[in-house]
Amino acid sequence: MDYTKEYKKKTPQSAKIFAKSSKLHVNGVSHNIRFYEPYPFVVKKSSGKNLIDVDNNKYTDYWMGHWSLILGHGQKNVKDALKKQLEKSWMYGTVNEQTILLSELIAKAVPVAEKIRYVTSGTEATMYAVRLARSVTERKIIAKIDGGWHGYTSDLLKSVNWPFSESESSGVLNEEKIVSIPYNNLEESIVILKKHANDLAGVIIEPVLGGGGCIPADSDYLKGIQEFCKKNNSLFILDEIVTGFRFRYGCVYPTMKLDPDIVTLGKIVGGGMTIGVMCGKKEIMEYADTTGKKKSERSYVGGGTFSANPTSMTSGFATLSVLKNNKSIHSTINSLGDYARKELSKVFDGKVIITGKGSLFMTHFVKDGITEITNATQASKCDTNALHDYHFKMIAHDGIFFLPGKLGAISSIHTKQDIKKMILSTEDYLN
Template sequence: MQEDAEAAYRRRTPRSRRLHAASSRLHVNGVHHNIRHFDPYPFVAVSARAQRMTDADSNRYTDYWMGHWSLILGHSPPAVGRALAAQLARGWMHGTLSKPSIELSEEIARSVRVAEKTRYTASGTEAVMYATRIARARTGRRIVAKVGGGWHGYASDVLKSVNWPFGSESRGVYGERNIVTIPHNDLEGSVRALRRAGRELACIVVEPLLGGGGCVPCTRDYMRGLQEFARSRGALLVLDEIVTGFRFRHGCLYPT
């Protein structure tokens, strides 16, 4: 049955196959992000609106991926398009403070009560990189702990224990003595691993839901246990809500 499905896919996507072949000559694995690759080759999208996506061969799909889950309003919502067009007419890169950024931060503060301050970054990788750096600066310690299999972007400190079909993404990462991995939803095992870090534990980085690790939620007891342990050791708990914040709901999961 799998062979029949693959053969049908190949028959219906000849343009995508050619475009992916061209992309493979230019881009690593033929894609711009490893999660976008699948066998025999990914289709090439040309347009999308609401929940529908159209590829280069005019096939239409119902999209449950929604731009890495980030498009909670669907593709090309008219209201967002109008707002973008209005802003583009006023310029799109001023290099200064802007009124819309202040208004957005005000909305974030109303929606996420624990967000005392906001700093915008260009990617989740940068956000986690800054968070771990701040934790080390604040505590004066060096060790970062993370859940095994958790995906926090391409920053070296959090790539340990990340594996893809192409092999481990943590190859080329040095200084692993400063990185500790803990087992997901195993509080007892996590505490044992964290204790080995001793007085050098700066922070624990965790996703409330393992996004790239299979969409597995953390239990409430596990999250509370990590928070209590971090407080008892003077370390920080860093919640990576790149996936769970504003993608599946308005706000974040922290208050729950």
Template structure:
């Protein structure tokens, strides 16, 4: 029986050649570190619906879905049709446009904290500006984030992302002293740490479901407890809903948890597949960034970006949200239930040897190691067997035509069906058998 690597190499020869060439031009051949996997990533030619196809003609049912941004699947027609219509009237103005206004109307109706909005082109920029706003509004410096929390590569927030959390994430970072990290879902320890910096605490930034850190939902008590502490100490509560916004229902997670964040960041899904980051905040908080009536001494610069609120992203984002709004029952009922089935059935195939995490249409498999029975935070996730996880995902790419970015959570789109989940379960079952 040939190995998964042999099968993969044989069926992706053209990808291998192109990727070799890519390495001549790009560091490690890629433009985002996580897109590389061994021995080399296949080179994509096209994608439609649930399927991504490579230059060798292989087709994969995709669970990476463009960094989890494509909730309707690839090249979804409700978005494509409106974008095509917009193209002849220009894709870049650098001036005010009407689609931004109507897009924001939809966001504001769905996300109550969005009393004022600023658009940028990436989630990374959105969290960077959220942090700056918190410091500006409070006059304090320290930002607390979660161990394993991922908010993009900004110098500020690139701390305690990967295990071991106490080591610096990268060379070239400065001023890490104004960022501290707290353990996810451990309210007591988190509060103990926050107490030590409360007088200079500008804010806490949290993902309600830890995405890159292991697809782990926060408990409601944890989020409420942190929020209470933060507000009692005149700091801001920043929720990063870049993954979770419009993922489980039409809107954000936070209203269902009765949370009252000061700023929410959005991205991914709300761009309809085009580049976006959104800073949504309460009027009182966001007014500091109004440069028209503040002097240099009391204003906060946020926003900026040549391509922010460009007509194509605004059109695609609005098309996406309009479709989701109109079809929210069908879309969310379907994908949430497929996610539920995936978590339940995959767990069964591994017979107690894995922990399934996730929520709604997001799911992740963790191969348990001795002494770990559940995955409640990114430390638990990192102490699971990530080598087997990569092998599991890679075998599915090579043998089953199923694509999870190795090591990452899977996202189900509206284009997936029950039979796709059944395929993943069957592939999991074959992999489980190979482990015995």
């Protein structure tokens, strides 16, 4: 079946509008990963589990706003709260109570969040986390994971995509201050960290490698890295921008008995509005305090015209409130994730490895003798073109949307029936 032909046939308006977009925007998009061949469909609205494009095609969405919409699109409580806020206005540029409400929820659910700073993207949050670590330790090197994605900050734009040894971009300075270690390989990681120990400001890690292949970390691995950091007076930074409030009401790190110095959050805690959060232990976060400190003593990390704007704070508060008051949401979506992984593995019958945790899952088409996926190197050696084809078939033929090549997220509005539909589409793809 020619899925490109089928896709083009059902998306003529998208083709027209995207051609206009391409004239105005580089690649037609503003986030690189949103482009796929022959052109991405153009969304006119979204609701619940669905995206609706300008040709009125409906797609069951597993991309869910870069995985930020754990309650689905346009969830009622969030929408009602936002409507009320819009009546009052949407941008103050001053201190507001909505921020305090959200912070009270975060501080309670994320014990390490003794102090909090809001920004408007995850990228800014990790950029600040790195600066803070350098200020606190008076050191320069930051270690990250091969395949770790922390946003577009130049401070962490290294070893993101295979081959990890190649620069990700021209224009990035001081790449030698970013060191990369292999995920879930404690021995090799420690060897590398030791080489840089004297100037190691911190290590930043995701507890589930998201962009790098939806790969959970071994808790012993994270404990080992944390132990090294503590002994070496380097900061242990957990990037929970994807994982925070994704699997439980709170972060992953307490379930592994970890004690990070700084945690970054984003996505879900903004309820679909723009957000990034840097939080951590008081004694560390207070380096950001500008009152009465000389420039050389402080870490200058609080800016952003739209930081802590009342709309993001409101949608974040409404989203966390729904999660807090409906404890079954996490258990339900986590078990739907288990179901999806199990059924997909069965259908693919050894052709793929399905990675993930709870409501996040990703399909890797194995090749070159890969038998397990515990790090981004193994994930990168899988057949990414096959994954694109598979996702594209679902878009073109079955109205199911995964951003091609990316992991899928189950939200509270997905049902077992939706997963079954995806399994049927997969069977059809394989036949």
